[in-house]
Amino acid sequence: MNDKRPKTEETSAAMGEGEALENRREEFDTSAAVCEPEDQTKLMEVILDVENLKRAYKKVVKNGGAPGVDGLTTDDLKAYLAVNWNRIRKELLSGTYKPKPVKRVEIPKPGGGTRKLGIPTVLDRFIQQAIHQVLQSRWDKTFSEYSFGFRPGRSAHQAVEQAREYIRAGHRYVVDLDLEKFFDRVNHDILMDRVAKRVTDKRLLKVLRAYLNAGILENGLVQATEEGVPQGGPLSPLLSNLMLDELDRELENRKLHYVRYADDCNIYVASERAGQRVMESITNFLSKRLRLRVNKEKSAVGKPSKRRFLGFSFALGVEPKIRLADQSKERFKRRIRELTRPTKGRSLEQVIRGTRRYLIGWHGYFRLCQTPSVFTHLDQWIRRRLRCYLWRQWRRGRTRYRELTKRGVLPRTAAAVAGSPKGPWRLSKSPPLAHAIPNEFLYALGLPRLGSAA
Numbered sequence: 001m002n003d004k005r006p007k008t009e010e011t012s013a014a015m016g017e018g019e020a021l022e023n024r025r026e027e028f029d030t031s032a033a034v035c036e037p038e039d040q041t042k043l044m045e046v047i048l049d050v051e052n053l054k055r056a057y058k059k060v061v062k063n064g065g066a067p068g069v070d071g072l073t074t075d076d077l078k079a080y081l082a083v084n085w086n087r088i089r090k091e092l093l094s095g096t097y098k099p100k101p102v103k104r105v106e107i108p109k110p111g112g113g114t115r116k117l118g119i120p121t122v123l124d125r126f127i128q129q130a131i132h133q134v135l136q137s138r139w140d141k142t143f144s145e146y147s148f149g150f151r152p153g154r155s156a157h158q159a160v161e162q163a164r165e166y167i168r169a170g171h172r173y174v175v176d177l178d179l180e181k182f183f184d185r186v187n188h189d190i191l192m193d194r195v196a197k198r199v200t201d202k203r204l205l206k207v208l209r210a211y212l213n214a215g216i217l218e219n220g221l222v223q224a225t226e227e228g229v230p231q232g233g234p235l236s237p238l239l240s241n242l243m244l245d246e247l248d249r250e251l252e253n254r255k256l257h258y259v260r261y262a263d264d265c266n267i268y269v270a271s272e273r274a275g276q277r278v279m280e281s282i283t284n285f286l287s288k289r290l291r292l293r294v295n296k297e298k299s300a301v302g303k304p305s306k307r308r309f310l311g312f313s314f315a316l317g318v319e320p321k322i323r324l325a326d327q328s329k330e331r332f333k334r335r336i337r338e339l340t341r342p343t344k345g346r347s348l349e350q351v352i353r354g355t356r357r358y359l360i361g362w363h364g365y366f367r368l369c370q371t372p373s374v375f376t377h378l379d380q381w382i383r384r385r386l387r388c389y390l391w392r393q394w395r396r397g398r399t400r401y402r403e404l405t406k407r408g409v410l411p412r413t414a415a416a417v418a419g420s421p422k423g424p425w426r427l428s429k430s431p432p433l434a435h436a437i438p439n440e441f442l443y444a445l446g447l448p449r450l451g452s453a454a
Contacts, residue, residue: 187290
Protein backbone atom coordinates (compact mmCIF):
# COMPACT_ATOMS: atom_id res chain seq x y z
CA MET A 1 0.00 0.00 0.00
CA ASN A 2 1.25 3.48 -0.63
CA ASP A 3 3.02 5.24 2.19
CA LYS A 4 0.48 6.57 4.64
CA ARG A 5 1.00 7.67 8.15
CA PRO A 6 -1.51 6.65 10.72
CA LYS A 7 -4.50 8.98 10.32
CA THR A 8 -4.69 9.80 13.98
CA GLU A 9 -1.57 11.90 13.64
CA GLU A 10 -3.16 14.02 10.95
CA THR A 11 -6.30 14.24 13.02
CA SER A 12 -4.28 15.51 15.97
CA ALA A 13 -2.73 18.25 13.87
CA ALA A 14 -6.09 19.27 12.46
CA MET A 15 -7.59 19.47 15.94
CA GLY A 16 -4.92 21.89 17.10
CA GLU A 17 -2.46 19.74 18.97
CA GLY A 18 0.40 21.32 17.02
CA GLU A 19 2.62 19.59 14.53
CA ALA A 20 2.73 16.12 16.01
CA LEU A 21 5.63 13.77 15.83
CA GLU A 22 5.65 13.03 12.09
CA ASN A 23 4.68 9.45 12.52
CA ARG A 24 3.68 9.22 16.15
CA ARG A 25 1.14 6.51 16.96
CA GLU A 26 -1.85 7.45 19.07
CA GLU A 27 -2.32 5.46 22.28
CA PHE A 28 -5.64 4.79 23.92
CA ASP A 29 -6.15 4.70 27.66
CA THR A 30 -7.30 1.25 28.68
CA SER A 31 -5.35 1.19 31.91
CA ALA A 32 -8.47 0.67 33.98
CA ALA A 33 -10.63 -1.82 32.14
CA VAL A 34 -14.18 -1.91 33.40
CA CYS A 35 -15.59 -5.22 34.62
CA GLU A 36 -18.06 -7.02 32.38
CA PRO A 37 -21.65 -6.35 33.44
CA GLU A 38 -23.80 -9.32 34.36
CA ASP A 39 -26.54 -8.00 32.06
CA GLN A 40 -25.16 -7.26 28.59
CA THR A 41 -28.23 -5.13 27.86
CA LYS A 42 -26.98 -2.57 30.39
CA LEU A 43 -23.72 -1.63 28.73
CA MET A 44 -24.69 2.04 28.69
CA GLU A 45 -24.63 2.09 32.50
CA VAL A 46 -21.05 0.81 32.39
CA ILE A 47 -20.11 3.55 29.93
CA LEU A 48 -21.67 6.17 32.21
CA ASP A 49 -19.83 4.87 35.25
CA VAL A 50 -18.23 7.81 37.09
CA GLU A 51 -14.68 6.42 36.92
CA ASN A 52 -14.97 5.71 33.21
CA LEU A 53 -16.26 9.24 32.61
CA LYS A 54 -13.41 10.74 34.62
CA ARG A 55 -10.86 8.94 32.45
CA ALA A 56 -12.66 10.02 29.29
CA TYR A 57 -12.72 13.64 30.44
CA LYS A 58 -8.99 13.63 31.25
CA LYS A 59 -8.18 12.09 27.87
CA VAL A 60 -10.21 14.63 25.89
CA VAL A 61 -8.81 17.59 27.81
CA LYS A 62 -5.27 16.28 27.44
CA ASN A 63 -5.70 15.85 23.68
CA GLY A 64 -7.06 19.37 23.34
CA GLY A 65 -8.02 20.18 19.79
CA ALA A 66 -10.15 22.62 17.89
CA PRO A 67 -13.82 23.18 18.76
CA GLY A 68 -16.58 21.59 16.72
CA VAL A 69 -19.62 23.19 15.14
CA ASP A 70 -20.84 24.65 18.46
CA GLY A 71 -17.59 26.49 19.21
CA LEU A 72 -17.20 24.81 22.60
CA THR A 73 -13.55 24.26 23.60
CA THR A 74 -12.01 21.76 25.97
CA ASP A 75 -11.58 24.60 28.48
CA ASP A 76 -15.36 25.10 28.40
CA LEU A 77 -16.24 21.43 28.79
CA LYS A 78 -16.21 21.22 32.59
CA ALA A 79 -18.57 24.16 33.07
CA TYR A 80 -20.84 22.89 30.29
CA LEU A 81 -21.11 19.45 31.85
CA ALA A 82 -21.85 20.93 35.28
CA VAL A 83 -24.98 22.57 33.87
CA ASN A 84 -26.09 20.05 31.24
CA TRP A 85 -24.84 16.58 32.24
CA ASN A 86 -28.00 15.38 34.00
CA ARG A 87 -30.03 16.02 30.85
CA ILE A 88 -27.40 14.46 28.57
CA ARG A 89 -27.11 11.40 30.81
CA LYS A 90 -30.87 10.83 30.70
CA GLU A 91 -30.81 11.07 26.89
CA LEU A 92 -27.98 8.55 26.68
CA LEU A 93 -29.74 6.15 29.06
CA SER A 94 -32.93 6.37 27.02
CA GLY A 95 -31.14 6.08 23.67
CA THR A 96 -32.48 9.45 22.49
CA TYR A 97 -29.23 11.43 22.49
CA LYS A 98 -28.61 13.27 19.20
CA PRO A 99 -25.00 14.24 18.47
CA LYS A 100 -24.23 17.39 16.54
CA PRO A 101 -22.81 17.28 12.99
CA VAL A 102 -19.04 17.09 12.67
CA LYS A 103 -17.07 19.99 11.28
CA ARG A 104 -15.31 19.27 7.99
CA VAL A 105 -11.59 20.03 8.02
CA GLU A 106 -9.20 19.39 5.16
CA ILE A 107 -5.51 18.82 5.86
CA PRO A 108 -2.75 18.21 3.32
CA LYS A 109 -1.65 14.65 2.66
CA PRO A 110 2.09 13.92 2.87
CA GLY A 111 2.14 12.84 -0.76
CA GLY A 112 -0.01 15.69 -2.07
CA GLY A 113 -3.72 16.43 -2.11
CA THR A 114 -5.89 16.76 0.98
CA ARG A 115 -7.54 14.44 3.45
CA LYS A 116 -11.00 15.22 4.77
CA LEU A 117 -11.48 14.92 8.52
CA GLY A 118 -14.59 15.37 10.61
CA ILE A 119 -14.11 17.12 13.95
CA PRO A 120 -16.88 16.32 16.47
CA THR A 121 -17.87 18.78 19.17
CA VAL A 122 -15.88 18.51 22.37
CA LEU A 123 -18.97 17.07 24.10
CA ASP A 124 -19.28 14.35 21.48
CA ARG A 125 -15.56 13.63 21.73
CA PHE A 126 -16.05 13.15 25.47
CA ILE A 127 -18.99 10.76 24.99
CA GLN A 128 -17.23 8.89 22.19
CA GLN A 129 -14.13 8.49 24.35
CA ALA A 130 -16.22 7.05 27.19
CA ILE A 131 -17.82 4.57 24.77
CA HIS A 132 -14.45 3.79 23.20
CA GLN A 133 -12.83 2.90 26.52
CA VAL A 134 -15.46 0.32 27.37
CA LEU A 135 -15.77 -1.22 23.90
CA GLN A 136 -12.02 -1.23 23.30
CA SER A 137 -11.39 -3.16 26.53
CA ARG A 138 -13.86 -5.83 25.36
CA TRP A 139 -13.18 -6.01 21.64
CA ASP A 140 -9.43 -5.65 21.45
CA LYS A 141 -8.69 -9.10 22.84
CA THR A 142 -10.80 -10.60 20.04
CA PHE A 143 -8.93 -8.86 17.20
CA SER A 144 -6.21 -10.52 15.16
CA GLU A 145 -2.64 -10.57 16.43
CA TYR A 146 -1.59 -9.35 12.97
CA SER A 147 -3.64 -6.14 13.26
CA PHE A 148 -1.48 -3.36 14.72
CA GLY A 149 -3.26 -0.04 14.11
CA PHE A 150 -4.95 1.98 16.87
CA ARG A 151 -4.60 -0.73 19.47
CA PRO A 152 -3.09 -0.47 22.96
CA GLY A 153 0.40 -1.92 23.22
CA ARG A 154 0.77 -2.14 19.43
CA SER A 155 2.56 0.11 16.99
CA ALA A 156 3.56 0.75 13.41
CA HIS A 157 7.08 -0.42 14.28
CA GLN A 158 5.75 -3.83 15.31
CA ALA A 159 3.85 -4.08 12.03
CA VAL A 160 7.01 -3.36 10.05
CA GLU A 161 9.01 -5.87 12.10
CA GLN A 162 6.35 -8.52 11.41
CA ALA A 163 6.59 -7.79 7.69
CA ARG A 164 10.35 -8.28 7.86
CA GLU A 165 9.86 -11.66 9.54
CA TYR A 166 7.70 -12.80 6.63
CA ILE A 167 10.36 -11.72 4.15
CA ARG A 168 13.07 -13.46 6.13
CA ALA A 169 10.99 -16.65 6.06
CA GLY A 170 11.08 -16.63 2.26
CA HIS A 171 7.90 -14.77 1.31
CA ARG A 172 9.65 -12.46 -1.13
CA TYR A 173 6.59 -10.96 -2.88
CA VAL A 174 4.02 -8.65 -1.36
CA VAL A 175 0.38 -8.07 -2.25
CA ASP A 176 0.14 -4.36 -1.46
CA LEU A 177 -3.55 -3.49 -0.96
CA ASP A 178 -4.79 0.10 -1.01
CA LEU A 179 -8.43 0.50 0.01
CA GLU A 180 -9.97 3.35 -1.94
CA LYS A 181 -11.20 6.09 0.43
CA PHE A 182 -11.83 3.50 3.12
CA PHE A 183 -12.97 5.83 5.90
CA ASP A 184 -15.33 7.65 3.52
CA ARG A 185 -16.94 4.49 2.13
CA VAL A 186 -17.64 2.24 5.09
CA ASN A 187 -21.16 0.89 4.65
CA HIS A 188 -23.22 1.82 7.72
CA ASP A 189 -25.54 -1.20 7.56
CA ILE A 190 -22.68 -3.67 7.31
CA LEU A 191 -20.80 -1.93 10.12
CA MET A 192 -23.82 -1.80 12.45
CA ASP A 193 -24.51 -5.46 11.73
CA ARG A 194 -20.99 -6.27 12.98
CA VAL A 195 -21.51 -4.04 16.03
CA ALA A 196 -24.86 -5.66 16.84
CA LYS A 197 -23.18 -9.06 16.98
CA ARG A 198 -21.09 -7.74 19.90
CA VAL A 199 -23.44 -5.24 21.55
CA THR A 200 -26.94 -6.13 22.78
CA ASP A 201 -27.72 -2.83 24.52
CA LYS A 202 -30.19 -1.25 22.10
CA ARG A 203 -29.62 2.22 23.56
CA LEU A 204 -25.93 2.03 22.74
CA LEU A 205 -26.71 0.77 19.24
CA LYS A 206 -28.99 3.79 18.70
CA VAL A 207 -26.29 6.19 19.87
CA LEU A 208 -23.66 4.59 17.65
CA ARG A 209 -25.99 4.76 14.65
CA ALA A 210 -26.71 8.41 15.51
CA TYR A 211 -22.98 9.18 15.40
CA LEU A 212 -22.68 7.57 11.98
CA ASN A 213 -25.65 9.59 10.69
CA ALA A 214 -24.83 12.87 12.46
CA GLY A 215 -23.97 14.67 9.22
CA ILE A 216 -21.10 16.94 8.22
CA LEU A 217 -21.03 20.73 8.29
CA GLU A 218 -19.19 21.98 5.20
CA ASN A 219 -19.35 25.44 3.61
CA GLY A 220 -22.14 26.41 5.98
CA LEU A 221 -24.39 23.50 5.01
CA VAL A 222 -25.06 20.25 6.86
CA GLN A 223 -24.75 17.24 4.57
CA ALA A 224 -26.25 13.88 5.47
CA THR A 225 -23.79 11.01 5.98
CA GLU A 226 -25.10 7.82 4.41
CA GLU A 227 -21.76 6.03 4.45
CA GLY A 228 -18.29 6.42 5.95
CA VAL A 229 -16.77 6.82 9.39
CA PRO A 230 -15.38 10.39 9.57
CA GLN A 231 -11.81 10.49 10.79
CA GLY A 232 -11.41 12.80 13.76
CA GLY A 233 -13.37 11.22 16.61
CA PRO A 234 -12.25 8.64 19.19
CA LEU A 235 -14.63 5.98 17.86
CA SER A 236 -13.47 6.01 14.23
CA PRO A 237 -10.30 3.90 14.71
CA LEU A 238 -12.13 1.26 16.77
CA LEU A 239 -15.02 0.97 14.32
CA SER A 240 -12.61 0.74 11.38
CA ASN A 241 -10.78 -2.13 13.09
CA LEU A 242 -14.10 -3.87 13.68
CA MET A 243 -15.05 -3.47 10.03
CA LEU A 244 -11.74 -4.88 8.80
CA ASP A 245 -11.65 -7.67 11.40
CA GLU A 246 -13.63 -9.75 8.91
CA LEU A 247 -10.84 -9.27 6.38
CA ASP A 248 -8.34 -10.43 9.01
CA ARG A 249 -10.36 -13.59 9.66
CA GLU A 250 -10.62 -14.33 5.97
CA LEU A 251 -6.86 -14.00 5.53
CA GLU A 252 -6.23 -16.23 8.54
CA ASN A 253 -8.68 -18.86 7.33
CA ARG A 254 -6.75 -18.96 4.06
CA LYS A 255 -3.52 -19.29 6.07
CA LEU A 256 -2.03 -16.22 4.38
CA HIS A 257 0.87 -14.29 5.87
CA TYR A 258 -0.32 -10.72 6.34
CA VAL A 259 0.09 -7.63 8.44
CA ARG A 260 -2.44 -4.81 8.77
CA TYR A 261 -2.19 -1.31 10.21
CA ALA A 262 -5.62 0.35 9.96
CA ASP A 263 -6.46 0.23 6.24
CA ASP A 264 -2.86 -0.54 5.22
CA CYS A 265 -2.70 -4.27 4.50
CA ASN A 266 0.24 -6.21 3.07
CA ILE A 267 0.07 -9.93 2.28
CA TYR A 268 3.37 -11.80 1.79
CA VAL A 269 3.59 -14.72 -0.63
CA ALA A 270 6.32 -16.86 -2.21
CA SER A 271 5.81 -15.95 -5.87
CA GLU A 272 4.41 -13.26 -8.12
CA ARG A 273 1.90 -15.72 -9.58
CA ALA A 274 0.58 -16.55 -6.12
CA GLY A 275 0.40 -12.84 -5.37
CA GLN A 276 -1.74 -12.15 -8.44
CA ARG A 277 -4.17 -14.90 -7.43
CA VAL A 278 -4.41 -13.49 -3.90
CA MET A 279 -4.90 -9.96 -5.19
CA GLU A 280 -7.82 -11.01 -7.38
CA SER A 281 -9.56 -13.15 -4.77
CA ILE A 282 -9.20 -10.65 -1.90
CA THR A 283 -10.36 -7.79 -4.13
CA ASN A 284 -13.51 -9.80 -4.87
CA PHE A 285 -14.00 -10.61 -1.18
CA LEU A 286 -13.75 -6.95 -0.15
CA SER A 287 -16.15 -5.88 -2.87
CA LYS A 288 -18.82 -8.50 -2.30
CA ARG A 289 -18.63 -9.03 1.46
CA LEU A 290 -17.72 -5.56 2.78
CA ARG A 291 -18.56 -3.37 -0.23
CA LEU A 292 -15.10 -1.86 -0.17
CA ARG A 293 -13.10 -1.05 -3.27
CA VAL A 294 -9.42 -1.67 -3.88
CA ASN A 295 -7.60 1.21 -5.56
CA LYS A 296 -6.13 -0.58 -8.58
CA GLU A 297 -3.78 2.28 -9.43
CA LYS A 298 -2.10 2.22 -6.02
CA SER A 299 -2.30 -1.52 -5.32
CA ALA A 300 0.14 -3.99 -6.83
CA VAL A 301 2.05 -7.24 -6.43
CA GLY A 302 5.79 -6.75 -6.28
CA LYS A 303 9.06 -7.14 -4.44
CA PRO A 304 9.05 -5.63 -0.93
CA SER A 305 12.10 -3.61 -1.95
CA LYS A 306 9.97 -1.84 -4.58
CA ARG A 307 6.92 -1.24 -2.40
CA ARG A 308 6.52 0.73 0.80
CA PHE A 309 4.72 0.05 4.04
CA LEU A 310 4.11 2.74 6.67
CA GLY A 311 6.97 4.83 5.26
CA PHE A 312 9.48 1.97 5.16
CA SER A 313 10.80 -0.41 2.53
CA PHE A 314 13.11 -3.41 2.71
CA ALA A 315 16.58 -4.22 1.45
CA LEU A 316 16.46 -7.85 0.38
CA GLY A 317 19.19 -10.35 1.12
CA VAL A 318 19.94 -13.34 3.30
CA GLU A 319 19.04 -11.07 6.22
CA PRO A 320 16.44 -8.50 5.05
CA LYS A 321 16.90 -5.00 6.41
CA ILE A 322 14.36 -2.29 7.09
CA ARG A 323 15.19 0.84 5.16
CA LEU A 324 13.73 4.27 4.53
CA ALA A 325 11.41 4.32 1.52
CA ASP A 326 12.52 6.67 -1.24
CA GLN A 327 9.24 8.55 -1.06
CA SER A 328 9.72 9.11 2.68
CA LYS A 329 13.17 10.56 2.07
CA GLU A 330 11.87 12.93 -0.60
CA ARG A 331 9.03 14.00 1.67
CA PHE A 332 11.53 14.65 4.46
CA LYS A 333 13.67 16.84 2.20
CA ARG A 334 10.63 18.73 1.00
CA ARG A 335 9.64 19.52 4.57
CA ILE A 336 13.16 20.61 5.53
CA ARG A 337 13.26 22.91 2.50
CA GLU A 338 10.06 24.53 3.75
CA LEU A 339 11.46 24.97 7.25
CA THR A 340 14.78 26.42 6.05
CA ARG A 341 13.62 28.59 3.16
CA PRO A 342 15.12 32.12 3.12
CA THR A 343 13.04 34.40 5.34
CA LYS A 344 13.82 37.91 6.47
CA GLY A 345 14.08 38.49 10.17
CA ARG A 346 14.84 34.89 11.19
CA SER A 347 18.22 34.12 12.64
CA LEU A 348 19.94 30.80 12.04
CA GLU A 349 19.22 29.90 15.67
CA GLN A 350 15.49 30.51 15.12
CA VAL A 351 15.54 28.36 11.99
CA ILE A 352 17.23 25.51 13.86
CA ARG A 353 14.78 25.85 16.73
CA GLY A 354 11.86 25.60 14.30
CA THR A 355 13.41 22.58 12.59
CA ARG A 356 14.43 20.75 15.75
CA ARG A 357 10.98 19.50 16.77
CA TYR A 358 10.30 18.04 13.34
CA LEU A 359 13.70 16.34 13.20
CA ILE A 360 13.32 14.75 16.64
CA GLY A 361 9.83 13.50 15.85
CA TRP A 362 10.79 12.24 12.41
CA HIS A 363 13.80 10.35 13.74
CA GLY A 364 11.75 8.96 16.61
CA TYR A 365 9.65 7.13 14.04
CA PHE A 366 12.24 6.26 11.37
CA ARG A 367 14.94 5.17 13.83
CA LEU A 368 13.77 1.65 12.99
CA CYS A 369 15.80 1.84 9.76
CA GLN A 370 18.71 -0.60 9.64
CA THR A 371 20.64 1.31 6.97
CA PRO A 372 22.40 4.04 9.01
CA SER A 373 24.12 5.54 5.98
CA VAL A 374 20.86 7.24 5.03
CA PHE A 375 20.90 9.20 8.30
CA THR A 376 24.51 10.21 7.72
CA HIS A 377 23.60 11.48 4.26
CA LEU A 378 20.59 13.41 5.56
CA ASP A 379 22.67 14.96 8.37
CA GLN A 380 25.15 16.22 5.80
CA TRP A 381 22.36 17.54 3.61
CA ILE A 382 20.68 19.39 6.51
CA ARG A 383 23.94 21.05 7.54
CA ARG A 384 24.45 22.14 3.96
CA ARG A 385 20.96 23.66 3.91
CA LEU A 386 21.76 25.64 7.05
CA ARG A 387 25.09 26.90 5.69
CA CYS A 388 23.26 27.95 2.56
CA TYR A 389 20.70 29.81 4.69
CA LEU A 390 23.38 31.74 6.57
CA TRP A 391 25.28 32.51 3.36
CA ARG A 392 22.14 34.04 1.87
CA GLN A 393 21.66 36.12 5.01
CA TRP A 394 25.12 37.64 4.68
CA ARG A 395 24.08 38.73 1.16
CA ARG A 396 26.76 41.29 0.22
CA GLY A 397 30.35 40.49 -0.67
CA ARG A 398 31.76 42.72 2.09
CA THR A 399 29.58 41.10 4.72
CA ARG A 400 30.52 37.64 3.52
CA TYR A 401 34.23 38.48 3.50
CA ARG A 402 34.03 39.95 7.01
CA GLU A 403 32.11 36.97 8.42
CA LEU A 404 34.46 34.45 6.82
CA THR A 405 37.65 36.11 8.10
CA LYS A 406 36.11 36.60 11.53
CA ARG A 407 35.50 32.85 11.64
CA GLY A 408 39.08 31.91 10.80
CA VAL A 409 39.12 31.73 6.99
CA LEU A 410 42.31 33.13 5.44
CA PRO A 411 41.75 36.59 3.85
CA ARG A 412 42.74 35.49 0.33
CA THR A 413 40.43 32.47 0.48
CA ALA A 414 37.63 34.56 2.00
CA ALA A 415 37.93 37.12 -0.79
CA ALA A 416 37.76 34.42 -3.47
CA VAL A 417 34.67 32.80 -1.93
CA ALA A 418 32.90 36.11 -1.21
CA GLY A 419 33.38 37.20 -4.81
CA SER A 420 32.57 33.83 -6.38
CA PRO A 421 29.86 33.81 -9.07
CA LYS A 422 28.71 30.37 -7.85
CA GLY A 423 25.30 30.17 -6.24
CA PRO A 424 24.66 29.72 -2.51
CA TRP A 425 23.83 26.01 -2.80
CA ARG A 426 27.09 25.16 -4.59
CA LEU A 427 29.15 27.25 -2.18
CA SER A 428 27.45 25.68 0.84
CA LYS A 429 29.49 22.54 0.14
CA SER A 430 32.83 24.37 -0.09
CA PRO A 431 35.56 23.77 2.54
CA PRO A 432 35.78 27.50 3.53
CA LEU A 433 32.10 27.53 4.53
CA ALA A 434 32.49 24.26 6.38
CA HIS A 435 35.42 25.82 8.26
CA ALA A 436 33.52 29.05 9.00
CA ILE A 437 30.31 27.26 9.99
CA PRO A 438 31.53 23.97 11.50
CA ASN A 439 29.28 21.13 12.58
CA GLU A 440 29.95 21.87 16.25
CA PHE A 441 28.63 25.41 15.80
CA LEU A 442 25.34 24.11 14.38
CA TYR A 443 25.02 21.49 17.12
CA ALA A 444 25.63 24.16 19.75
CA LEU A 445 22.60 26.03 18.37
CA GLY A 446 20.46 22.95 19.01
CA LEU A 447 20.61 21.03 15.73
CA PRO A 448 19.84 17.34 16.46
CA ARG A 449 21.80 14.52 14.84
CA LEU A 450 19.92 11.85 12.98
CA GLY A 451 22.91 9.52 12.79
CA SER A 452 24.81 8.24 15.80
CA ALA A 453 27.98 9.85 14.48
CA ALA A 454 27.14 12.65 12.06
